[in-house]
Amino acid sequence: MSQTSQVIKAEELDPKFKYEISKIHGAEKLMLCFQCGTCTADCPVSRYSEFYRPRKIARMVQLGLKDRILSDKHLWICTTCYTCIDHCPQDVDVAHVIRVLRNMSVKHTNLMPLVYKELAGNLMKSGFVYMIPESRIRRREQAGLPPLPKTKPDEVAKVFELTGFTKLLENSETFEKVE
Ligand code: SF4
């Protein structure tokens, strides 16, 4: 996605890629995309990025540009707002396709954004994605708000372990910026 007019070489096309992706939960309708561009037109991130285009992501997968799309850090700037899903006339779950690609990307490149690693670490430690400071908990009490729900970080850690996510977190490198 980062280069607007990159030549596509036949040898970089993986014809099986679209089938591989379409078997994964959330990405089943990828092949229904007929490239209308509604997702890109309505995507709030595309409005501010020169390169990020959900329509293009769907096309790259359909074409089989596996290495290129899985190595593209722009995958990580989707906010998962689901506007594309709401507006797609073909019912393609574009944001879920992107989630599937992100998961594959981490395995393919051994890279994930630093912020994701930090948030996953918080979840494992506290059961919350954000570490909630004591001062905020006190302020809630002073304001008469109910206590925060009890979390079960041990169970979160168990799920992470069983799914292989802990290992992935330990072994992956991070990056901070998408350029
Ligand atoms: S809105 Fe749906 S059909 Fe149109 S380009 Fe996006 S994914 Fe494809």
Ligand code: SF4
């Ligand atoms: S979910 Fe991602 S791709 Fe879809 S509209 Fe929101 S930011 Fe754009």
